[in-house]
Amino acid sequence: ILELRLVQATLFKNVLEAISDLFSKANFDFSGTGLELQAMDTSHVALVALLLRAEAFNHYLCDRDLSMGLNLADMAKAFRCANNDDIITIKAEEDWSDTVTFTFESPEDGEISIFDFDFVGTNGVPLEIPEFPESEYQAKVRMPSAKFMRICKKLSSFGDSGDRDTVVIISVDKECVNFFTRGKTGTSTIVCRQTQTVDKPKEPTLIEMKEQVSLAFDLRYMNSFSKGSTLSDQVTISLSSNLPAVFEYKIAETGYIRYYMLPRIEE
């Protein structure tokens, strides 16, 4: 039996908003530890991995590991009907081997909405994701997630919006991280300096650099990743020319959402 309860729908609504535009299906793995979700976009360029530990839920009962593929577009539609303070219950029973039930209950008027989702095949997930040692990354940048989202939006408005292949070059050099893109008739660079934590202790931009690094990424994907900002105040971007970049948002004390993408390589 699987039975989970969250007294505020917000967390799950935000998770779906953070992944459903880029990823159409996801694999949900429930175990004693918690929920582990993985999804790949249809081009197999980006991977998202989410962990929500059992403690993130107000009630968590999972007596047998359960893995299910679910359609994220359908789920996002259902969750858009849920209010932020609705109580969510997630239930699956062993004899219903191919359905999971999500129930939204309004604490104010007692209205209950019930959605049954059929399991679907997933896009080749889950994959094995090793934890790479910190030392393998050439640079790490931590900044407010709202700032990262703003940077992506600025770059998108400059780059030709009709061009799906706008590339952003992220360069880290000492105490600066630069975001560079080329539009039709010029270029745009956004420079972020490491900020003094004394001034704004809650919103630092921190740069750890082992060596200078300059990598190219697809802006369209970065824009989607920046939607993780509803889940965390800070984003950490780990960069390496040999490893997939990781855009990580920590979810309070109870988990994380990590987006992985390889840099584009000059041919």
Place this chain on the structure above:
Amino acid sequence: VRKQSQITAFFSSP
């Protein structure tokens, strides 16, 4: 031209 590799080139099925 910059080529985009698939993430599956790096991570594999368990």
